[in-house]
Amino acid sequence: MFKLASCDGCQLTLLDCEDELLAVAEAVDIVHFPEASSKVLPDGPFDVVLVEGSVSTTAQLDELRHIRACTRVLITIGACATTGGIQALRNFADHDEFVRAVYARPDYIDSLTTATPIADHVGVDFELRGCPIDKGQLIEVITALLVGRKPAIPDESVCLECKRRGTVCVVVTKNEACLGPVTHAGCGAICPAFARGCYGCFGPRERPNTRALATLLKKHGADDPEVRRHFRLFTGYSKEFREESERHE
C-alpha cells in the first residue's frame, strides 16, 4: 500500500474491514502500509500494490515510477488515484495564485501545477473507484486477485443501487441535482438514501450521457456555473465530467 497526494481515507477503508482484515492478513503478506504502521519503505519487488492519491509533486512521480517498475499488479484506489481527486480542481485554476493565497511562505511549496490520476503516468492493472472506496469492493478485488479471476465490480449507474435498496428517486420527487445516472456504482447509493443527490464520488460510469444530465440540471433551474460546479467535484477531473464541465464554461 502506497500513498501519494491523498487524505488516507482509502487506506483506512482496509483497516475498517474488521471482520475480513484478519483473513486478508492471512492471505497476503502486507509489507508496507503507511496508515497502519510506520515501517520504512521497502524496495520491492511486490506482487500487488494498492496506490492511493494523485500525482501532485515531482517527488511523487518519481516514487510512482519506482513502484511501478517493481510491482506485478498495480491497483489504484480512490477518487484521487483514479481521477485526480478533489485536489485536481486546481487543474482548472491558476496554481500559483492558489499557492500565494493559501500559504504564508509560497516559496516553501514545491508542487506540480496539476494533480493527475496515476493512469496518466504509469500503466494500471485495475482501478477501484470511490471517495472513499467501498470496503466490500476492496475485499472483492483482493479476493478476485487471489483466486485469479476478474473482480466483480459492476460498471453501472448509482441509480441501480438506489432502486435495489428501494430509495425513492430524489430527482423525480424533489428536482435534486444528482449525478447518479452518470456515476459508477459502488457506494451503495448512500447520498440519495439521505435525501441528497449523488456527488459523483465514484466517477463516471461507462458511456455516461453527461449531456443529457446537464440538460436536465438546466431544466431544473441550474445555470452554467452551477452545472459546472456539479460536474467538478471529487472526480471533476475525470475525462467525461471534465469535458461536460468545460461545455458550460
Added chain:
Amino acid sequence: MPERIAATELNSLVSLLQADGYRVIAPTIRDGAIVYDEIASAGELPVGWTDDQAPGEYRLRRRDDSAAFGYVVGPHSWKQFLFPAREQLVTLRVRDKQPEWSAVADEGPAYAFVGVRGCDLAAIEIQDTVFTKGPFVDGRYRARRDRCLIIAVNCTEAGDLCFCASMGTGPRADGDYDLRLTEVGDELLVEAASARGRSLMDRLPTQAGGEALQVQADQAITQCGDAMGRSLNVTDLPAKLMGNLEHPRWQDVAERCLSCGNCTMACPTCFCSNITDTSILSGDETARERSWDSCFTADHSTIHGAQFRPDVKSRYQQWLTHKLATWTSQFGTSGCVGCGRCIAWCPVGIDITEEANAIAAGPGHPAPLPEPKQYEARENDGQVPVPVRVASVVRETHDTVTLTLDLPDGYQHGHGQFNMLSLPGVGDVPISVSGSNGQALEHTLRDVGKATGALADLVTGDVLGLRGPFGTAWPIEEAVGRSVVLIAGGIGLAPLRSVLREMIARHDDFPHLRLLYGTRTPNDILFSRELLGWIQNSRVRAHVTVDRGDSSWDGNIGVVTKLIRRKRLPKDGLYFLCGPEIMMHFALAELLADDVPEKNIYVSMERNMKCAVGLCGRCQYGPHFVCKDGPVFRYDQISDIFGKSGF
C-alpha cells in the same frame, strides 16, 4: 355476491390479515412518495393523499376527501417482495477441498398485498409466467407466490401517466386476486374470488346490498378507463416495432436517454438479473447471489470482453422491443402493463408511449415475430451445481484443453447441449459437451479469460461443479437418411464432435456425411488424431483448412468458406454450423447463395449465458433465449436478426 363495507373498517381487514399470520404490505407514505411497505394498521395508508405525475416528475398532494386509495402507482412495485432485489440462491461449502453446493431454502414470510391495481395484478401474472412456466421453475419465487395473498383494488381515477386501458390490464383488476375492493365515496365494494378471500369476507364487518354499490363502482371504473392520461396503439405493435429498427427516432431517444436503468428497475415486469459468487476470503463458505440487473448496463451484453449492445441506442432498442415486442414471443403477452412507472421515474422523462407510437408509425414493413413457445415445467430449477471429479485433462492445442469428467448419476444429454461448469470463487462458465460415453463426459474449452483459464488449469482428481445439460440439441433424427454437412470453425468443432461421432457410428442412418473444418493455423487444429481418423474413414468425407499455413502444412490453406464453394454441396442436405458468429455469417452467405433453404441449416449461437435456465434474461437473442431456445437454432428462426447489430 359483492358486499359493502365502510372505509373506516379497513383496519379490521388489516387486523384479520395479521391474525392469519400475514405480513401486510400496503401503500404508505415515505420520502415524498407512496411506496409499498409493511403497515401495522390501516392508519398508515395514504388516506386523503394523491399523486400528481408527469414524465420525470412525481409529487404528493392532499385530496379534499379522505379516500384510502385515491392515487395510482408509485416508485415501488410488488416484484420487490416476490423477486427481491438481492437474494441468495445457492451456498457453497468447501470441506477438505471438496466443494458442496446446496440450494438456499426460501423461509420468508407470507405476505398479504393490499391495494394491488389492475396493472400490477397483470404484472404479477407476467412474472409468474417468467419464473414458473418452465422449462425451469424458480422454486423460491413460486413458494413466495403460493404463500402470498392478494387484495386487489379497482381504479376509479386514472393518473396522467396511466395507459392500462390500452394494454388491457385495467382499470378493473381482473385476474388472480383473493379479495377485491372498489372505493366508492366512503364505502368499499368487496368481492371475493378465492377460498381465502371468502374466508376473509365472512369475517369482515360487511353489509349486504353490494349490488347497488356495484353499479356505482362499475360506472366509476368505466369512466376511469376513458380518462387515461396516456395511450399506446397496440394494434400489431410487435411487428411494427420490429419492422422499424432503422427508425431515426431510436437515435433521437438515445441522445436524451441517460441509460441509467431506472425504467427497468421501476418496471413491475422487468426480470433481468445478474448472478455473482460472493467473496470467499474469510472462511470456506460462499454464496451465489442474484440481484436485479438492467439491459442498460455494459455487463448485460458482454461476451468474451466484447459488447454486442455497445451504445445507448442499441440498449434502449433492446429494452423497448423486448418489453413491447419480443416478450410476446417469449411469454405470450406484452411485457408492458401500462402502469406508467417508467415514464414517471425516468429522470429525463422519456415516455414509452410517445416513443413506441412514433416508432411503430414509421415506414418500415411490419416484421412478424414467432409464435410464443410452450415449455414443459420441470421440478428442478437447474441452479444448484453437483460436484464432479476431473477424470483427465488433455491439452489439445496451446490454448485449448479437453476436460473429461466422471459422469454424474442419471445424467443424459443431447449432442449440442451445454453445461455450466462451476469453480468455487470463480463462477460459472457455459461449455458445450464435446463427447461422452457411459462413464465420462468431455468438455473442450479454450482458455480465453480468467474463468476459462482456471478451468484449463484443473488437474485429474480436482472437483468442480456441473449444472446441466441445458439448451437444444442438433436435430439428429431429422437428419436420418439425408446428406449431412457439418461446418465447423475453430473451437466450434467441439459441439459438433459428439454429433459426428454418433453419425459415424450409425453409418446406415447417415450414409452421406461431410465435415468441413476451418481453423486459424495448423497448430490450432483440435482433436488432430481423431480428425486424421475421420479423414481416413470412408464413412465421412472430412476436409480441413487453415487460414494461415506454413511450410510444415501440406493441407488446405484458405478460409472455410472456400471449402464450401469448392465442394459442390447438396442443396437438399442438412447443414450444422458451429463457430464464431462472423465465420457462420460468411458460411451462411455461401450456402444461401447456393440456394440451400434456410430451414435446412442449423446454427449454434452464443450469448451472455449466466443462469442458463431462462431466468436471468442475459442471453436474450431477439425473441429467443439462447439458453433454452438455443444454442442450436434452425436458421429460419433467427434469419431476421442474425448478424444485425444490437442483437
Added chain:
Amino acid sequence: MTAPGSPNPVTVETFRELPTFEGLTDTQLEAIVGLAHLEEIDVGAPVLSQGGPANDMRVVISGKCRLIVGLAGNRTQHLMTLTRGEVIGWSALLDQATWLASATALKPMTVLVLDGRKLRALCDSDHDIGYRLMRNLFADVAGRLQDTRLQLLDMYSHA
C-alpha cells in the same frame, strides 16, 4: 497443340465444368483451344515462380498446389491452396511483367496453360468471349478478395 510429354491434347471437353469458361459456346471454346496446352507437374515442382515472366495464365485441372509469397529475409507467407477449377496467375491477363507469388505442387498436378498475350488479343478482338471470360474471372477474383478479408478478420481469435 500439346506440350512435350503431355499425353492428352486440349479439346473443348477440357474446359467443361471449369468455372472460368462457364457460359462459353463450343465455337468460342474452339478459339481458346488453340492457345492452350496441358502440363503435368510433379510434387514439389514449381507451377510458377515469383518474379518470373507472367506469360501464361493457368487453371488447375487436377491435383493441388499452394500459393506462396516470398518476403524479405528468406521468409515466406503461405497464402492459400488451389485445386481443380481454380486459376493461378491471372497477372498474365494484365499488362504486368512478372509473377507476384510462387506456386508449388503439393500433389501431382495437371494444369491448363493459356498463353496470356494471345488470350488478351482474343478477348480484344472478340468481345463476347472477352466479356464472358472476364466476368467469370471477376467472380473468381471477388471470391478471393472476400476470402482475404476473412483471413484478415482473424475469425478465430476470440470466441
